[in-house]
Amino acid sequence: MEMTTSSAVPRSGDSDSERLTALLERAATGRDGQAWSDLWTELYHNGSLDVADPLVLPTLADVSENGDAGEAASALHLAGALLVQADQRHETRNLRHAYASEVARLLTSANRWRQSAPDRNDYCHLVEAILNLEGEISWAEDLFWGLVSGEYEFECPDPDGCASLWVMIGERGHFSAAEDDALPGDTGTLPLRPAGPGALDGLGRRLHDLAVADGHPEVAHALTYAFGEATCPECGRRFPVAEQIAAASL
DSSP states (O other): OOOOOOSSSOOOOSHHHHHHHHHHHHHHHTOOTHHHHHHHHHHEETTEEOOOOTTHHHHHHHHHHHSOHHHHHHHHHHHHHHHHHHHTOGGGTTHHHHTHHHHHHHHHHHHHHHTTOOSHHHHHHHHHHHHHHHTSOSOHHHHHHHHHHSEEEEEOOOTTOOOEEEEEEETTEEEEESSTTOOTTSTTEEEOBOOOGGGOOHHHHHHHHHHHHTTOHHHHHHHHHHTSEEEOTTTOOEEEHHHHHHHHHO
8 A cells, every 4th residue: 555645744754753654554554453553552652642743644544545444443543543632732733624634534434434334343433433533522432432341430420429330331231330240120220211312412313313324223222321311329310421421531
């Protein structure tokens, strides 16, 4: 695969840039799965992902368009995470605008792969990447992490404070719990209140309708709970699950 180069920013010749370029070339071949793990490590600095090399986003856009489903998903996941991190860093906050054409290409690819993803979890990660690429919310990773893992951990929103609580959405059932190993009906568990599909609005309605249209009814069903209500088993306070997902991500 031929790598593109941004003409707006010159490439650095130092060893860090050379090492990153070599990693991007390995990932772009589609034959080196370890390259993706190494890329994440290479781009992780001072507690967050950082994009300093002008080859990164153009190369990830190339891979998303020309790679197979697995390689494209890896490129889209990394690109979305990089952009979300850049949004939160003063020195790279304009990254979306500087690479608007690459972001548009990545989004087009993500939506194309989303529609053909047969696996539930792969589908969730692609939708997560779409939300990260769009940049409208900063908590897409936390939302979909819970949908894939089947649980969320929160602090109770009661101002007086309670112990941590868990919201289960998956094979173990749909309930809130005071213990992470609880089962439905155990002491200290309460059933969740899903939102009716017709009552969903905003992001919840959009994601639910996408999942239905894309042939993922299990994801659509789980989303009604993620955008529904839970009750703290300790104090009885009811709260919107999605609001706590967003709050916890901050």
